[in-house]
Amino acid sequence: MKNLLRLMIYSAATLVMLGDAHAADGVDAIKQRGTLIVGVKADYKPFGYRDPTGNIVGIEPDLAADVAKRLGVKLELVSVAASNRIEFLQQGKIDLLIATMSDRPERRKVVQVIEPLYYSDYVNILINKKAVIKDWAELKDKPVCATSGAWYNKDVARSYGVEIVAFDGSEKPLFAMKQGNCIGYLYDQTFLQGKLLEDEWKADYGLPLKGVLPAPWMIAVALGNTSLQKLLEDTTKDWMKIGFIVEEEKKWGIAPTEYSLSMHEQYKDK
Structure with missing residues (x-):
């Protein structure tokens, strides 16, 4: 029994050490x-x-492809959701x-953030053009569809007096808005800009209000993965220097954010 216990403790310690070694040697691994998994x-x-065709495309896959190119390896994209993305990183699946x-x-506390942050978004509300809303104050006491668990729901309700009607995911609140259950859909501004690229939405809906509650986005690697962290920090700075993210926004049909423009301005002469 004692020998078995010692073996279990030794095996557990070995696994921890191997995990740390893998994280520390991220770029080499x-x-x-021969493949970067993002x-x-x-x-x-x-x-x-x-x-x-079923392929994952967009601004962030393009950023991932640039990292793979710098490493000289192939790229594998893994679809993640808000509910599992950190878990996938911690488990070494990506x-x-x-x-x-x-x-x-x-x-x-649970992942290593890459500095500088690569992007920053705002919160906004997609509204039917017939509503003629010109100011956030005009939303007071009106039902607004939102996604359950979004960190800004309470802040918007408190600041502007809206009635939050929350649904899981993004498709259900959009459907509810179309059915007339709420005056608009509160969500990330960039996502809503993406919807306005689609024929289904651009004719009847818009973003008449200025975005609020700036929300920086982060690229993350596993804690302890210092070699990959360093490479990504250098890469992010280079993206800002050459205006890569600004060009990506233009390429994919959205207006460059104040953050992307200001970071390009800050880094371009460095």
Whole structure:
């Protein structure tokens, strides 16, 4: 029994050591494998979505492809959701996350954030043009569809007096809005801009209000993966220097954000 216990303790310690070693040798392990595995969204146009052939395309897959090119390896994209993306990273199913993930204090405790942050979004509301809403104050006491669990729901309700009507995911609140259950859909501004690229939405809906509650996004790697962290920090700075993300926004049909433009301005002469 004592020998068995010692063996179990030794095996557990060995697994921990191997996990740490793998994290510490991230770039070398990727090069030996010959493939970079990146978690991206597949339901968030134009940042990550499936084209008619089923391939995942968009701004963040393009960023992932650039990282793979710099490493000299192939790229494998893995579709992730908000509910599993951090778990996939912690379990080693992916090497890094570029998946519209907001920078939140609780997330910094469990993943390694890449600095500088690569993107920043706003919160906004998609509204039927017939509603003629020109100011956030005009939404007071009106029902607004939202996604359950979004960190900004309570802030918007408190600041502007809206009645939040929450649904799972993004398709259900959009459907509810179409059915007239609420005046608009509260969500990430970039996602809503993506919807306005689609014929189904652009004719009757718009974003008449200025975005609120800026929400920086982060690229993340596993804790302890210092070699990949360093490579991504250098890569992000280079993206900002050459205006790569600004060009990606234009390529995929959305207006460059204030953040993307200001970071390009800050880094371009460095």
